[in-house]
Amino acid sequence: AQTVTQSQPEMSVQEAETVTLSCTYDTSENNYYLFWYKQPPSRQMILVIRQEAYKQQNATENRFSVNFQKAAKSFSLKISDSQLGDTAMYFCAFRRSRMDSSYKLIFGSGTRLLVRP
């Protein structure tokens, strides 16, 4: 069974600085997707970034980038130039390739990020 582990329950960062959130996962699959979702106090789950396992290039979305290490099964999220609006719970999620019949997202336990002014 696949598992997703986020070992940092809480983190804080000064506004405008850079922070990295860690995520590791366990799977025997070769093809899969990895995601980072953000959940602010409004509780809306917002997609931050998406990575396909067969792509070696790390995904980037503006100030957000990932460090995807497939052999190490590591998928960390780097937030550059942190903004107050980045304060939220961040969830790492895993999904098997769409060739499989299940589209189930498996979530980590989350990291609560506080951006300090």
Place this chain on the structure above:
Amino acid sequence: SAVISQKPSRDICQRGTSLTIQCQVDSQVTMMFWYRQQPGQSLTLIATANQGSEATYESGFVIDKFPISRPNLTFSTLTVSNLSPEDSSIYLCSVLTPTTGARADTQYFGPGTRLTVL
């Protein structure tokens, strides 16, 4: 990405009653999902709802407790039956985007329904 709405946004219910949550999408989608987020916890998939077929439930979730309807490609409901305080959670629906494009095969979430059972 699809625009997803849920009703109600929150509710307080008495033990033993039921609550039906609606999920509406602004475009046709083949797959919709229902997740539960217990207080301070991560999200857990309850079931997958495909139009025209029975919902597929995850281990630990049963149809009698969480009946789901999917009458068309833009709408689904989740009912939480015979409520107990342990059912107090946020319930979120999500949809799967089409299989082409930069965000292919990605799940987008509705705003969630916060349920409190007294």
